[in-house]
Amino acid sequence: MKNYKLAVVGATGVVGTTALKVLEEKKLPINEYVFFSSYRSSGKKIEFMGKEYTVQELKEDSFDKGFDFAIFSAGGETSKKYSPIAVSKGCIVIDNSSAFRMDENVPLVVPEVNRNDILKNNGIIANPNCSTIQAVVALKPLDDKYNIKRIVYSTYQAVSGAGSKGIHDLENGISSYLNNSKSYNLEKFPYPIFNNCLPHIDVFLDNGYTKEEEKMINETRKILGKPDLKITATTVRVPVFNSHSESINIEFEKDFDIKDVLNTLKNAPGIIVQNNPNSNDYPVSSLVSGKDKVYVGRVRRDYSVESGINIWVVADNIRKGAATNAIQILEELINK
Numbered sequence: 304m305k306n307y308k309l310a311v312v313g314a315t316g317v318v319g320t321t322a323l324k325v326l327e328e329k330k331l332p333i334n335e336y337v338f339f340s341s342y343r344s345s346g347k348k349i350e351f352m353g354k355e356y357t358v359q360e361l362k363e364d365s366f367d368k369g370f371d372f373a374i375f376s377a378g379g380e381t382s383k384k385y386s387p388i389a390v391s392k393g394c395i396v397i398d399n400s401s402a403f404r405m406d407e408n409v410p411l412v413v414p415e416v417n418r419n420d421i422l423k424n425n426g427i428i429a430n431p432n433c434s435t436i437q438a439v440v441a442l443k444p445l446d447d448k449y450n451i452k453r454i455v456y457s458t459y460q461a462v463s464g465a466g467s468k469g470i471h472d473l474e475n476g477i478s479s480y481l482n483n484s485k486s487y488n489l490e491k492f493p494y495p496i497f498n499n500c501l502p503h504i505d506v507f508l509d510n511g512y513t514k515e516e517e518k519m520i521n522e523t524r525k526i527l528g529k530p531d532l533k534i535t536a537t538t539v540r541v542p543v544f545n546s547h548s549e550s551i552n553i554e555f556e557k558d559f560d561i562k563d564v565l566n567t568l569k570n571a572p573g574i575i576v577q578n579n580p581n582s583n584d585y586p587v588s589s590l591v592s593g594k595d596k597v598y599v600g601r602v603r604r605d606y607s608v609e610s611g612i613n614i615w616v617v618a619d620n621i622r623k624g625a626a627t628n629a630i631q632i633l634e635e636l637i638n639k
């Protein structure tokens with residue numbers, strides 16, 4: 304069996320650190336790993352699979368040594384600059400940033416939904432936005448059965464999705480509240496995220512939506528292969544450390560029986576249904592953190608339309624929403 308060489312770019316970041324944990328768990332046939340960061344963390348030591356690794360600064364010649372695969376989680380600018388270089392040296396890149404997601408030559412993949420699109424890659428495969436990944440895992444089996452005609456997304460997104468600065472803002476907000484201190488430096492958000500819900504993720508666009516909302520709309524259409532699907536979204540950052548929650552309102556072309564909807568979700572890949580509200584059984588972010596599946600609950604008919612439902616979807620945004628999904632793609636590439 305061939306053994307592979309993998310580069311992890313952004314290995315010291317929130318997603319990169321989790322990617323290393325997932326790689327340790329998965330035990331893929333990879334025998335050489337190199338971990339890259341910016342100059343800031345270069346030289347840092349990382350303990351991985353019982354060995355000590357030294358983080359290297361990413362440079363233009365970093366891919367000269369020949370890698371089979373690279374996972375990029377170091378922001379869009381780093382991906383735009385370095386992934387074409389990696390590809391030109393024969394490396395296949397799995398990119399966590401939004402840089403290439405809507406490029407028609409780049410497959411945008413959630414393995415449970417469109418694993419075969421991986422084969423259409425030209426060297427780069429994009430990992431979708433975290434809030435899109437968990438949504439489409441739940442939507443795909445429903446679309447196959449009842450043909451979705453409209454989606455309304457409302458998200459409740461954790462601070463880990465904003466990287467280590469987002470996590471610091473929540474930690475600093477909590478400690479300054481407990482210490483009765485009035486002010487602290489905000490590293491990421493325009494307002495304190497502690498004690499607030501901010502209807503603002505990524506930048507605002509001219510049409511009044513945020514880029515995060517636009518990403519959810521466009522990426523869902525691309526992954527489901529339905530370019531004209533009607534979708535609207537409101538994305539909100541909430542004072543939760545990890546795991547995104549989403550309320551999804553879905554309208555179908557076809558009629559349905561709610562028990563069939565539940566069975567369809569229960570039998571779909573990558574989903575755990577937690578839907579016994581009478582015993583307070585529904586997914587919550589703290590209990591989903593650390594898990595790789597997408598959790599679905601509060602499944603109920605929307606009586607305001609002819610054929611529609613509401614569901615509550617929770618997943619670990621750093622694992623399934625980023626690192627795990629990227630490594631599932633890597634696994635598919637190795638197996639293919």
Ligand code: A2P
Pocket residue numbers: 312313314315316317318319339340341342343344345361376377378381465466467468
């Ligand atoms: P560094 O630790 O040197 O800053 P986060 O998720 O916390 O925002 O982390 C982002 C990750 O991307 C970190 O590993 C960071 O490295 C890395 N990174 C940021 N800019 C670059 C760059 N220009 N080249 C390589 N890695 C980068």
